Amino acid sequence: MFPYDGPMTTTGLHPASLPRRAWALAVRWALAWWRIIDLGAVVLVLVLSPSSYRPAARERLARQMLADTAPILLGFTALAALLSLVITHIVVVTALSYGLTRYALEMVIRVLVLELIPLTAALFVAMRTTIPSGVQLARLRQTGRLQALRERGADPVRMELLPRVLAGVHASITLAALSCAVALVMAYLGVYGFNTAGLPAYTRMFGQVFTPSITLVFALKTLLFSLAVALIPMASGLYPPHSGTARDRQDQTGQGGLARMFAVLLLIETVSLMGNYY
Template identity: 50%
Template sequence: MQWLIGWWRTVHLGALLVVLALTPSSYGAHNRREMARHIALGTGPALLGFTVLTTLISLVVIRIVLVTALSYGLSQYALEMVVRVLVLELIPLAAALFAALRCTIPNAAEIAALRARDGWDAWSPQGLQRLRSEVLPRMAASVFCALLMAAVSCVVTLVVAYLLVYGFTSAGFGAYTHTVGRVFSPAVALIFGLKIVFFGLTVALMPIASALDAAPRRLGRASAELQGLVRMFLVILLIEAASLVGNYY
């Protein structure tokens, strides 16, 4: 029962934050400045490092796949496999986890420190105002960080794959776009977009909602932050499993 109540409170707080994010009154002048500041601080330093890291890993993985496929006479399938494995599956998952570690978890720690210092309750009228002024900008920054890192890294990986396969020439652009278009069918593109969005919402909402949850846990040994991370990883796993089912079954 305590486990179910914890999940319900986390989902409830997450839904409340989503409603606040969709409310026009939440975007006053002060909130817009705070949101822009948190987006710049959370996304700027992480974007460059993650892009460089994924580019280096993509270079190694693509090269290994190309050489292996050529040795077995399956070079015509190498590019499609690279796009499916890296762009569809690995990079969105890595971007979500990196955004959680770099942006969301520090934001959740800041929110927990603010609550401990000021003593406000997320369920009170004062807490609702603090959700709008303190929590919503940090949540928006976490979502933006996850989405932007996934989008930029996927584009960079597609460019790197083209250069490794065809080199610095436009001769293979038609065949390359045909292969990528065959992978990104309308159904796969829809699932891919929804997966990135749900990944961003999950890594942004779950740790922050757990930090806001003030329910007593006398019977549990794990802290609220640790339980929030466990729930986040579980939801990410479910989203990834659902996307695999949708893409390949």
């Protein structure tokens, strides 16, 4: 006969182990968010420090910005232009069928420029730039490169992490700004064509949409998006995994970082929608 230690749950776990697992999960969750907040404060201090912009640091930062922005700039801008033309055509044709033509262009700008493009730019930069940079940072930590920098008296956060974070922020803001400008041009061309007849009405409508409050929310949302996609993957790569099983450590460094990033992006988007429309 096998010894009996008490009732088991349907998943095969002893009921007494459930509180311990829940507590361990809460500790890992709190530690991960604390590391992100702490790293954000450290990066903010370094950004405001003049010593972070010495000639060697400026050269390293410029190379990182160029490497993270240039390869994806043209492709994403072309994608934004194509998306703008398609969405503009769909919205205008739909508005014509319902007799709402006067609201079609305003709807395109509100949906496309204010909401879709900044979020899409942030996600594109995360997938193509900042998440791979976080993986590179994790490899540097695993191979002992960061520890070697510490032993030589250098700051690995200043030398390896700060250029990657600032390059990610720069790439996200650049893609969002350029793509929004292209989307505005494509929306005008999709409605009025290659002539200036609709320019006065278009500029008037543009001023009605981009009020000071909405412009402020748009700028803050774009900045927060860029900070989220640049900082959270770096935090996952810089810090070693929390203690636990191999599967728990893998989840924490991989899916856990992505889940936290998407949660922050969703929170920012929700708050911005409330600020714009409530």
